[in-house]
Amino acid sequence: MSSITNHLPTAELQALDAAHHMHPFTANGGLAQKGARVITSGNGVMLTDSEGAQILDAMAGLWCVNIGYGREELADVAARQMRELPFYNTFFQTTHTPVIALAAKLAELAPGDLNNVFFAGSGSEANDTNIRMVRHYWAMQGKPQKSVIISRKNAYHGSTVGSGSLGGMSGMHAQGGLPIPDIHHINQPNWWSEGGEMSPEDFGRARAQELEQAILDLGEDRVAAFIAEPVQGAGGVIVAPDSYWPEIQRICDKYEILLIADEVICGFGRTGEWFGSQTLNIRPDVMTIAKGLSSGYAPIGGSIVSDEIASVIAQDEFNHGYTYSGHPVASAVALENLRILEEEDIVGHVRNIAAPYLQEKWQALTEHPLVGEAKMVGLMGSIALTPDKSARVPFKAEAGTVGYICRERCFANNLIMRHVGDRMIVSPPLVIQPDEIDLLIERAWKSLDECHSELR
């Protein structure tokens, strides 16, 4: 903790925070009444707050602390790199060893011919890169009119002007003049809320075919790319029916539309493979990465692109880049994180131990009176809260109110789960062990029970 603040009691820290710190995605006014929880340290899947409470972080920070908290190896690598070369840019024909090693390692891990990495400081920046890169790619091929990127309603691709436009969050579009031109949104494959009388498989196919219809409506020669998260994360961990992705892949292939898989959440083991694209059997031309790339220990993101795209982009100067593209300290930290993920076979732990164990208990949550469907892929899951399971209807209260109550109950019970509307979501550190999963589920049941009592 900073020497300025480490002696202060919680209430004073909260007051200072409320007075001067503008929090992201937060109604900051409310923090003056109810201060933010001050997190002071972490170890494994557990966080400690300024009052000494031990909180089970079932969200891995913001879906990012894949290897868990407290791995000193990353701190050591960062300190070493800061002493040796804290910064140098990668513009103007210069490079450095951490970024070379990281790019080569990512080329080895990424599927297919995704062998080329353009680095950024975050997932949002990486998606901004993608907008410019895919449009530039088509322009370089003599097709500058191929500039429309199709995305999905309720997708999340970041918070900059470009990435926020790619995303399909209506609340974000309502502020600050989004989206930018030539971004088009189709419906999401959320069967629970929007599937009506259709079977999940028919619904999944129909939602995928909206992509084909959009391409035909917009004009085949106008569409540059389709972007999607393999599993929609911030939208509420929406798992598409099995029929969805094969149809999307078929359509992208048929119309020569680049497929951008936003792997910011799904990448680096979250789904039980290195990348969500592998779990869902899709062949992206571009993958957006961030978060689990460094397990959140340093801010870094990037775009991994195919040999074909890279070779076209290489023919001219690409007038794009960030001061921190390939930052040496962040690169060294990311490389060490990948070493740990690989050497400790953490992806195998997700696939063979943690995900099967959590999934079984997660499914059992549907026995709770408030819980409709329970979905999980690897270690990212959601439950839909509903007053009527068979009708799949939402609560009469304003959307999200019940989810918020449930989240508050979890928080009070020292369990971090997030709510998206009336869906509750989890995405714990990948190193979570069966006894910690038992504790997660125990606290989740208790919180659901309390929420249920509060509603009656």
Ligand code: PLP
């Ligand atoms: N893409 C996806 C799928 C995300 O979930 C996020 C963040 O949650 C982003 C992009 C944006 O990443 P960042 O917050 O690092 O800018």
